[in-house]
Amino acid sequence: MAALALASVGAICRGTCGFRGRDHTGDEAVEGGNLASAYFEANGLVAAHALLKTRVTAEVKCYEVRGCLRLALFPVHERAAGLKAGTISLLPESPGFVASYAKDKYAPQPALLESHRDHLRFGKGYKVRCVGDLNSLQQVGRTRKDFVLACEFRQESKLADIAAKVKAREAAGKSVKVICIAGPTSSGKTTFANKLCMYLKNLGFVAEPLTVDHYYLPMDRQPKYQARQQRGDVDYDHIESMDVTLVGEHLNALADGKSVMTPVYNMKTGFRDGDGHKVEALPENGILVIEGIHALNPLYTQAVAADKVFKIFISPLTALQLDDCNSVKTTHHRLLRRMSRDYLFRGNSAATTLKMWDNVRQGEGEWIFPHQNNADFVMNSAAEYEVPILKTFIEPLLRNVMPDDAQYFKAAELLKTLDYFGTWPPDLAPPAALLHEFIGGGDATWTFLTVWALQGVVRGLDHGSANFSLTADPRVQERDDRNERRCGEHWPAGPPGVAECPWDSGDLDLPLLQHVPNTEDALHLSRRVLLRGLFRRQRAGVENDVPTTVRLWALGRWRTCRDTELVSEALAFVSNCWRSLRAAKAASQQTAAEKDPECVQSWVSDEEALFKMFSDLEFWRLQLKQLLTPWVPPQLLACHVASRCKQMDDQQRTLIEDNRANLAEINRLRQTISQLHSKLEVIDSRSVQSMQKQGEVVETHRTLR
Structure with missing residues (x-):
């Protein structure tokens, strides 16, 4: 397989060299929208075809080379000879290859690529693999809202994975004392760190954030200040501007259970104020959570034992395709976030943010990205729905950049990218969305509770009632034989179009679902995950214990469900439970156990419980034909x-x-x-x-x- 990959990459390299040697030219052509769409569809260019289907334009700009058309999304060389020999090299990287520019030194990034592939799998599962698919989500109903909630749940599940890894280390006798979070600007480090603290506290840890911004060296000790005594010479992004020795000493002391006096740095004066701030000693189960651009730098944590440190790299790694040759640039995604935050919270114009962007990226390339392969976990903070919402804030700002401004062409490029997206209202973002760090508003409480609870449901439903933290019913042990006969052949495969539940992790107990807030989005998400988990439990042949099923059912609070689709799926589930119960009862009528009064009473109780489950549904919302089955009372x-x-x-x-x-x-x-x-x-x-x-x-x- 590796030899085949190398051979394929070699063939592509030779083809590229031949293409460059013949000096082919690329012409810009203007095609009719329908003709271009038909061409892309006929040639299997799915993403380009989907993009044109969601854009109302009579004409489309394309590049044409030797009869091949591609959308003119970004500028290209006019002539193939403009690509000098050795400018681009192709390196095999499973399952494809990497195009590396001559000035770049590519280093394998397996964790980063795996995070990107995970993002692609998510998009494939929800059939949103490109911008055209995203634009085609319905504006009415819950289609957009459900997709947004799924994106958020994926992000929250990653937080739960991190917390589980920290817990696993503790179980293995290697307790984590310091969690370092680093990433480029506008990755959502602050919100992510706060959420992570909540998850860790839920697992019994005492998670405390530590701000390292106060560990800058005083002005008289800054290396670059010494030469000209000019404060403007100080580069606060450089690692030498930090008091790395003091950081290491304090981290080591706190990890060993000692209290420290952290400095208080005054950015106006460039010196430290007073005696500092006392940070109490961490308890045995305490964890420090620090975030910053240098958090993954080995100099930061060199004084702390390596097994006590857990490193996280966070960045929005967008996987959405614009067309079949171009994806949404990760740097564009972060720039849109940064532009919105700078305007809303710092009063900076779009031109100001664009002017600083090159320097910001230079610092990231020097101090952040070289250490990303040292991370224990790569967190992809991108959500596919963000750009359509950010467009609401950013588009007016970019249109205020005038043609005589030096940043005009950058603004025009961003506007062109935004033009491919629809505009979604900001209130689609859930209260706890990381996006609120850049657009304001939000509340992390309900999503935190909901996610933990739902993960507990999925875990419990996957493994059967034995792992539930519910009070066991005394009748369960008395009816093992009957339960064994009552599972299996009658279980449905689940609702139409649902192959499996995408949320398969979590370590919490089911009663946490009782704390899901009574908000529409939280309850809708909890019902959908609970119901799909119940279907999967049926499909897996888990014993049909009616009392346990009733307890699970109650967690959905179905009396307040107004969604016709969910009510229909819930009715299908209860109907199958009723069918299995009746079939098992009929098969047991000839047995001596069935004549036992206690056994008869248990059947009656099961029928009453299932009838109550039926009654919880607002079935009057359904069509009469949906109720005309033998398995509805x-x-x-x-x-x-x-x-x-x-x-x-x-x-x-x-x-x-x-x-x-x-x-x-x-x-x-x-x-x-x-x-x-x-x-x-x-x-x-x-x-x-x-x-x-x-x-x-x-x-x-x-x-x-």
Whole structure:
């Protein structure tokens, strides 16, 4: 396989050299939107075709080389000879290859690539692999909202993975004392660190954030200040501007359970204020969480034992394709975040942010990216829905960059990228979304509780009731034989289009679902995950213990569910439970156990419990044909008909009352019109009299003359 990859990459390299040697030219062509879309569809360019389907443009700019068309998304060389020999080299990197520029020294980045592949798998699972797919999500209903919630749940599940890894180290006798979080600007480090502290506290750790911004050297000790005594010479992004020795001493002391006096740095004066701030000693289960651009630098933690440090690299690694040759640039994603935050919270214009961007990226390349391979975990903080929401904030700012501004062409490039995205309202972002660090607002509480609870549900449903933290029902042990017969062949495969639940991790107990807030989004997410987990539990042949199923069912709070699709899926699940129960009961009618009074009573209790589960659903929202199955109790059909009749009676009564009100309003309007007509007649008569008097005045005037 490796030899085949090397051979394939070699063939591509030779083809590239031949293409450059023949000096082919690329022409910019303007094609009709329908023609270009048809070309891309016919040639299997799925992403380009999807993008054009969601853009209303009569003409499309393309590049054409030897009859091949590609969308003109970014500038390209006019001639192949412009690519000098050795400018680009292709290196095999499973499952493809990497294009490396001559000035770059490529180093393998397995963790980063795996995070990117995970992002691709997520997009493939939700059929949102390109910008065109994202734009095609429905504006009405819950399609967009459900996708946004899925993106958020994926991010929260990664936080849970990190917390689980820290817990696993503790179980292995290698307790983590320091967690270092580093990443380029606008990666969401602050929000991520705060959330991580919440997750760690939930696992019993005492997680405390430590701000390292106060560890800058005083001005008189800054190396670059010594030469000219000019503060402007100090580079605060350089590692030499930090008091690395003091950082290491304090981290080591805190990791060993000692208290320290951290400095308080005054950015206005460039010196430290007072005696500092006392940080109490960490307890045995304490963890320091630090974030900053140098957090992964070995100099930071050289005084702390390596097994006590857990390093995290965070960055938004976008995987959305614009077309089949270009993806959304990660740097563009971060720049959009930075631009929104700078404007909303620092008052900087788009031009100001663009002007600083090159220097910011230079510092990242020198102090952050070289250490990313040292991370124990790579956190992808990108969410596919962010750019359409950021567009609401950024587009007006970019349009204020005038043509005479040096940053105009950068602004124009970003505007062109944003033009490929639709515009989504900011309120689509959940309260705990990391995006709120850049657009303001938000609240991390409900998502934190919801995610932990749902992960507990998925874990419990996957492994059966034995792992639930629920009170066991005494009848379970007495009916093992019957339970064994009641599982298996009748379980459904799950709702249509659901192959498996994408959230398969978590270490919490089910009762945490009781703390999911009564917000629409939180409950909708909890019901969907719970229901899909229940279907998978059926498909896996887990024993059909009705009391346990009832307890799980109650966690969904179905009485308040208004979503017709969820109600339909829930009805299908309970119907299958009822069918399995009836089938098992029929098969056991001839056994001696079935004649046992306690056994008979247990059957009755199970039937009552399942009927209560049916009753929790607002089945009147469904069509009658969805209830016409042998596995829906006839009482429900009667209730459904009665509910529909009552609903129709209420509607008819409302119509009658509306008609009465309308008639009364019509009569009132008639009276008003009659009154207005009378007033108009009076005005007309007065007008006639006025005209007569005016004629008399004119005649008198003529006579006097």
